[in-house]
Structure formats: structure tokens, C-alpha cells
Amino acid sequence: MKTSQSSISFLAIVVLPLVMLGGCAELQPSSQPMIAKRTQMHMGTLVTVTAVAFDTQVSDRAVQAAFDEIKRLEGLLSTWRSDSELSQVNAEAGRRSVQVSRETFDLVVRSLDMAQLTRGGFNIALGPAIEAWSVTERPQVPDEHVLEQLKPLVDWTTIQIDKKLQTIYLPYKGMRIDVGGVGKGYAADRAVEVMKRAGAKGGVVALSGDIKAFGVLSERKGFPVGIRHPREEGTLIGIIDLHDEAVSTAGDYERFFERDGVRYHHILDPRTLQPARGCQSVTVIAKDGTTADGLDTGIFVLGPESGMALVERLPDVEAIIVDANGTLRVSSGLRDRLGVP
Ligand code: ADP
Numbered sequence: 532m533k534t535s536q537s538s539i540s541f542l543a544i545v546v547l548p549l550v551m552l553g554g555c556a557e558l559q560p561s562s563q564p565m566i567a568k569r570t571q572m573h574m575g576t577l578v579t580v581t582a583v584a585f586d587t588q589v590s591d592r593a594v595q596a597a598f599d600e601i602k603r604l605e606g607l608l609s610t611w612r613s614d615s616e617l618s619q620v621n622a623e624a625g626r627r628s629v630q631v632s633r634e635t636f637d638l639v640v641r642s643l644d645m646a647q648l649t650r651g652g653f654n655i656a657l658g659p660a661i662e663a664w665s666v667t668e669r670p671q672v673p674d675e676h677v678l679e680q681l682k683p684l685v686d687w688t689t690i691q692i693d694k695k696l697q698t699i700y701l702p703y704k705g706m707r708i709d710v711g712g713v714g715k716g717y718a719a720d721r722a723v724e725v726m727k728r729a730g731a732k733g734g735v736v737a738l739s740g741d742i743k744a745f746g747v748l749s750e751r752k753g754f755p756v757g758i759r760h761p762r763e764e765g766t767l768i769g770i771i772d773l774h775d776e777a778v779s780t781a782g783d784y785e786r787f788f789e790r791d792g793v794r795y796h797h798i799l800d801p802r803t804l805q806p807a808r809g810c811q812s813v814t815v816i817a818k819d820g821t822t823a824d825g826l827d828t829g830i831f832v833l834g835p836e837s838g839m840a841l842v843e844r845l846p847d848v849e850a851i852i853v854d855a856n857g858t859l860r861v862s863s864g865l866r867d868r869l870g871v872p
């Protein structure tokens with residue numbers, strides 16, 4: 532018998548309440564840190580920004596600056612808007628190279644670096660295959676032949692970049708690039724920068740499961756975040772205090788459907804164009820959100836052994852991997868930091 536089920540959940544990581552600082556800003560004496568916190572919908576997800584300052588005006592301004600920056604990036608990096616730079620690169624696939632801004636170019640270069648690091652596990656050219664699956668809109672397994680034909684179009688190694696001219700060229704018609712896989716992490720990084728410039732002493736930017744924290748809180752070592760259990764909603768597998776760093780999770784429970792008892796989820800293995808099978812969830816902690824966001828997907832595809840080996844090789848990168856059997860693996864630099872929920 533065929534069964535079909537779709538599910539969307541955005542609770543990969545939970546920013547825990549800043550209990551040590553007490554209630555709302557208005558009630559605190561002015562020598563105490565003031566907290567401003569707001570949630571809005573951007574980049575297709577709930578974005579919560581928290582800023583800590585010694586003045587409510589400063590914390591409010593920092594939160595607003597963060598949202599303005601995220602909105603700017605949404606316009607710059609989106610591929611659903613035909614006027615964005617990357618949409619132009621995609622529209623010219625197979626025809627000519629397109630010059631883009633320094634910012635877009637640098638993010639594409641960083642994405643390609645992450646593809647290299649994860650041996651193609653993270654792939655910004657995967658769009659045609661992601662669309663063929665459309666996991667959340669259409670709970671259907673695509674035809675093998677259809678996927679096979681897409682393989683040349685998703686080969687990221689054919690992307691041509693010219694560092695001097697700042698151009699990107701996709702050699703085949705139908706190819707396209709999409710930096711959505713690092714977009715939220717990058718937006719978190721940028722938002723933190725503008726909050727610092729606005730005078731915030733600390734804060735957290737959370738684009739659903741992509742979170743970056745900075746600064747310190749009085750009476751607490753860092754900003755506490757909980758990592759959710761990939762199979763038991765509402766259960767945490769650990770708590771970490773974030774310092775000046777970012778965390779990001781890729782999980783097979785975020786977007787999936789089930790067919791004949793098999794889970795088909797949104798993270799594809801670029802070699803097979805089938806859902807990657809080695810992990811249930813991968814949480815990466817890195818200095819910046821762009822790295823954390825790209826690596827979680829790439830490591831998910833690499834699988835628990837190769838993925839953890841990569842984490843151990845990279846400086847300033849830690850990970851928590853729940854493998855396909857549900858076994859928890861924690862990188863060496865994180866073992867002393869992972870708190871029990
Ligand atoms: P989210 O988009 O929820 O932050 P991730 O950071 O885990 O989630 O990225 C997953 C998204 O990236 C998928 O929804 C899909 O659009 C795309 N994707 C799927 N597989 C890959 C892959 N191997 N490399 C790069 N992007 C991928």
C-alpha cells in the first residue's frame with residue numbers, strides 16, 4: 532500500500548530564552564543591559580533578531596539595522612526575482628558570462644570552496660535536480676531517466692569564474708546556480724556586522740536554524756541554543772553556549788515525504804540525485820554562518836565518517852552528527868561543551 536506524507540518543520544535549533552537577563556527591557560534599570568527582540572518573516576522563514584546594548588534606543592536601532600540588511604540580501608541573492616544578479620547569470624547560461632557585484636562574486640567563490648572541501652557534497656548548481664524533486668510541493672519520486680539527464684547540468688566543476696573580471700559563466704543552457712544553501716548563514720553574518728556597527732554589545736540573529744551570536748551576556752558564558760532531536764519533536768539532544776560563532780543544522784526531518792515506508796527528504800546527494808542517506812541531522816558550529824550553513828549540507832552528503840573526518844581536519848569547525856542509525860557523534864572540540872538538556 533502506498534502512503535504519502537509531507538512535513539515541514541523549522542525547529543532545527545532553538546534559541547533558548549535569555550533567562551539570566553530577566554524580562555523585558557523597559558523594566559530594567561539603565562545600568563543593566565537592554566534587550567530588544569523582534570521576529571519577522573524573511574527569506575521564506577522566521578527571522579528573530581535579539582540585540583543587547585546599554586541603551587534601549589541602541590538595541591532597537593541595532594535590531595532594525597539587522598532586518599534592513601537581511602532584506603537587502605534577500606533582493607541581492609534571490610533567484611526567484613528575475614532582476615537579481617544571479618537570475619541574470621542563470622538566464623545567460625550557455626550563452627555568455629555575466630559580471631556581478633563583488634559581494635555576489637565572493638559568495639559564489641566561497642560556495643565553490645565549500646563544494647571543493649566537501650568533495651561536491653555541497654553543490655550550488657543542484658537547482659535542476661532540486662526542482663525535479665520539489666519535495667514539499669509534490670510528494671513524488673522523479674523518474675530515473677529524468678534525473679540521469681540532469682546530471683551534466685548540475686556539474687558544479689564546469690562553472691567558470693573570472694576573478695579579474697568578476698564574471699560567472701554557466702556553460703550549458705539549463706544550468707543554474709543558487710546560493711540558497713549558504714544564504715541564511717551569510718545573512719546572519721552580515722546582520723551581526725551591522726548590529727555591531729549600530730552599537731550593540733551582543734546579540735543573536737536566527738534565521739530558523741541558522742544562528743549567529745556575538746558579544747557577551749552578563750552572568751552567562753554565551754548565548755544558549757538547543758539542538759533538536761531529529762526524530763523526536765520537542766526533545767533536545769544537547770545545549771551549547773554560543774560565543775562569537777554560528778551554528779547551522781541540516782536535517783532530513785525539515786522537508787520530506789514518505790512513500791512505501793521510505794523517507795524522501797530535501798538534501799540530495801549530487802552523485803545520485805537521490806536524498807542523501809548517511810545522516811539524520813548534521814549541526815555545524817563555525818566562526819561564521821556562511822561556513823556553518825554550507826558545511827552542514829555538505830557533511831550531511833559526505834556521511835558520518837568522512838564528514839566527521841573533515842570536521843576534525845578543519846580549524847574552528849565543530850559538529851554534532853546523528854547518523855542514519857540514530858547514533859550521536861560529537862567532534863573532539865565540542866565534547867566538553869555540549870550540555871545535557
Ligand atoms: P535550509 O534551506 O532550510 O537552511 P539547508 O541549509 O540544510 O536548509 O539547505 C538545504 C537546501 O539546500 C535544500 O532545501 C535544497 O534547496 C538545497 N540542497 C539540497 N541538497 C543540496 C546539496 N547537496 N548541496 C547544496 N544545496 C542543496
Ligand code: MG
Nearest residue numbers: 824825827828
Ligand atoms: Mg545548510
